[in-house]
Amino acid sequence: MTTPLRIGLAGLGNVGAGVVKVLDDNADLIARRAGRPITITAISARDRNRDRGIDLSRFEWVDDATELAGRDDVDVVVELIGGSDGPALTLARRTLAAGKALVTANKALLAHHGLALAEQAEFQQVALRYEAAVAGGIPVIKGISEGMAANRLSRVYGLLNGTCNYILSRMEAERLPFTQVLAEAQAAGYAEADPSFDIDGIDTAHKLAILAALAFGARIDFAAVATHGIRAVELADIDQAQALGFRIKLVGLAEEQDGALFQRVHPALVPLDHPLAAASGALNAVVAEGDFVGRLLFQGRGAGEGPTASAVVADIIDIARGTSGHPFGMPVAALAALPPADTAGRQSRYYLRLTVADRPGVLAELTAALRDHGVSIESLIQRGHAASGDAMLVMVTHMAQEAQVLASLAQMSLSASVTGAPVMMHILDF
């Protein structure tokens, strides 16, 4: 088969420019691997005149990206516009409706409209692929949907946002507060001017909802992801976690339990010998657990021009090879609508940090709150704040039920001795 596969490329930011570079630099190699040449025929972006360091004059320019879907010289549309709705969604729908394959790196689009788009792709019998949408260059969509296809998966979790991982790693390494590291990351271009999608965990939640659907054969339920970002993580937490043998990471975690779906994004304490603890800086890492294969770890660069373009082009090569398969591993009709899991009974160890007035009886009062709810303490650190006269109290509980720990915290919050909002984080003991 030597007919070229013809690409219409929408969006020419870093990733779009990266796709052009990959297809240029490795053209011969990719043609040998794909069994046919892969050529870009038409492109579209907001700004035609921006210098992207690549020659775009070879390609047909289209002002309205959604017109790529209707072009006779386009076999596959690559959507790199971004955003859950607007032109990205319109282009995706028109592409599939036109019976063309769609490759996208757009996690927001998939988290919100993934099932509808997958149904459309199935109906049209065309490919909808999105390796780049989760964990950038790491082939984790393929690893889970194909590599682990023989397994019933019980759990999938990981570090899915490079910006958060970078910020937390730098806070720890440089002993700097969150706000300063964020400001520096923004100045250096590692974080967006509006960083909330990253640091509030929304980006991680988008990716987690996609992974969960794929791993458990479940309908995407983005709205059910309990999402907590990293704004509340203080240097004191990072220090105390380290003293206790942990590192704080923003973890996206999904489990299927008894026909219910647990999905949560939260800063969590990861034991230092856990593979996620070693993924520092902007790295991403995903762990998936299957009933026969056990625990698999995938680690690599989760963002950036090269890694994300690598994943986009891998999808294109699969399409060129004629690889088929349902977008979420099985027909949309076969995906289960799993209700959100009740979290009250979840067992975990917990990290608690309280700021308390440094006076007699405080410790007795707080530990009684834990005792009253059946929570026992594994380790406890108390340190005085020289300036404020307050004390910091850090505790790690033994395994306890989430509802009991929350009830203890609620009781503690009522105490006049507790001067700041209590901090609670989960410990990742698996």
Add this chain to the structure above:
Amino acid sequence: MTTPLRIGLAGLGNVGAGVVKVLDDNADLIARRAGRPITITAISARDRNRDRGIDLSRFEWVDDATELAGRDDVDVVVELIGGSDGPALTLARRTLAAGKALVTANKALLAHHGLALAEQAEFQQVALRYEAAVAGGIPVIKGISEGMAANRLSRVYGLLNGTCNYILSRMEAERLPFTQVLAEAQAAGYAEADPSFDIDGIDTAHKLAILAALAFGARIDFAAVATHGIRAVELADIDQAQALGFRIKLVGLAEEQDGALFQRVHPALVPLDHPLAAASGALNAVVAEGDFVGRLLFQGRGAGEGPTASAVVADIIDIARGTSGHPFGMPVAALAALPPADTAGRQSRYYLRLTVADRPGVLAELTAALRDHGVSIESLIQRGHAASGDAMLVMVTHMAQEAQVLASLAQMSLSASVTGAPVMMHILDF
């Protein structure tokens, strides 16, 4: 498509029994994912009467495994017999000749006959798949050949033998000598009665030769793999490595450099913060480096019934889905015949350990040998052996050329002061 895909299964050891269990336990799930049921129709093994803990009476028993290839009720033959030649090879050839797909976990077969079998599969336009042959349950064949397909790969390396990794991890953790750990591993069934395939690095070399072909688009050249096992690793080396910030691992390493192929299996010093250092016990781990994606890490269980069966069944599911693709990522005719790389100019840091007579002038003599060949020393530890009166001298060099280090060692070996064979190991600085 609801016609079942019918499997003929040859070999009913741990992995074969595992395949039966996977297909039993997850039958519905697998059918949904594969788009059709997958059923075993016929089986063959050496011993019909051994109790494998599974009901085999449902399947047609065939005494001669090679007859599975000719059966009308078999679409895919799964070869789990093992061995590079003999019945495994005969079955593989007959299966492909009969126009049936072949799934195998047999690295020896592929290292020796992979290209010929791939040519046969291409000619017949049938699938030849072997995910389970390298790194057990880890989908690294898929990760490299599909997930990284957009990249020019420069290097692939990893821990590919769980037995060696287990032995080295246990030597370190329990401070036991090699022979004792090996004997215990054999008694516990973790190591074979004849352990040489594992501990002499041959198994790792088989897997490395396959990975290198796939990663670099090169013809398999198993004979060119320089293979060193772990018999010579002493507890003293593990201790000294640890003191210097390293962990000793049996590493299979392949690189493509200027059109030549470097392939080596050797115990190497891995920095403690390198992801390979964290893969302990029987885990496998593979790192692959691509020009756009950067460094990817895949980690998981590299052997055992469940993980290996998971990989075998993943291949079967891909076949059921109609996934095609050349066994080595591109047509055999397009694979390059890369000559073995010249290793004399390779740059690395080196770990050297010498046993020397503890008398004046020895250190001056040995360091002069390094100086004479332009090798400079980064760190040096000298310790007296209380019993023998000899001293142990451990050095880490700065970056140096392999030929220069070897020349220094040859010069040292001539010294009357050097009482044992010098030990040299590479340091993994990437």
